Amino acid sequence: MKRFCALLVVLGVATPLVLARCPDSFHGLSGSCFHFVTSGRWNWATAREECKKLGADLAVLNSPEKLTYVSDFMNRHLGEGGSTFFWVGGHNLKGFWTWVNGDRMNVNSNVWVPETPSKTTEPSYALLSPPRTQGRRYMADINSRIPGFICEI
Template identity: 35%
Template sequence: MMGVNILRALAVVASLLPAVLAARCGPEYFPVGGTCVKVVPTSLTWSDARARCQAEDPPADLFKITPEKILEDLSQFINTHYPEETGDRYSYWVGGHGANQDWRWVDGSKLSIKSNIWLPDEPSQNQRGFTRLAPASAVHGRRYLVYADDRTIASGFICEH
């Protein structure tokens, strides 16, 4: 009997969690995979996009895809809430940067170049730059990391706090 009550209590907590997280996120931010994100469909360079995130109140930063499984949640969120910006020409800056074999997220944590969140064959050995989230195909909606230099203008950027 006690086990049933515990399961009921857990079900109630699980049902309330999305509302609690949404309230924590604040205006213009949405809960995605346990964090709060803001998708901004404004074309900027990586540095300018990061500065815009950091100017938020409270301060935010470009989104980091950790754990990696959050990429599926984020892709689904973009497909659902921004359907007009899901074609293959749309890419969003996220918080990765690096050179050669040393890629990092904006918080300094390691971004593995062997991760399956990268588009296959990216980044190559001698590339340096910043990470964009881009669709691999318009058919399945999954996005992958691709690299670009700071002169590149992406279609938008994703802040996280």
């Protein structure tokens, strides 16, 4: 076994094997681990608190590819839970949209539902729309109670 592990380290494959392991209830997608909550009534802050209890944070879907991976998984595996809105880790504070990891959100991207987000300085938060709302895209909300959220490690 020691030789096998040493070979993996020499070949540089030990890191991907470690990263591919996700905690129970998390799903490995696009190099990250995601946990999907599909019931309850959560505002953005309480959803984020729940993610932190799991050692995670709200999902940072900061590329079209990552959004596609997560959307495809949701469409295939969540059944009725896939037809709801989900909080993700984007937020607008003082007119600047950022992810919870500090990355800027591209508000001019086609991954937003048309006409969103509005140019407001009021705090607002990103949610992922169900497929029936012009595909899975981001929408802005002032902090409603939403039945789903996505955590990411």
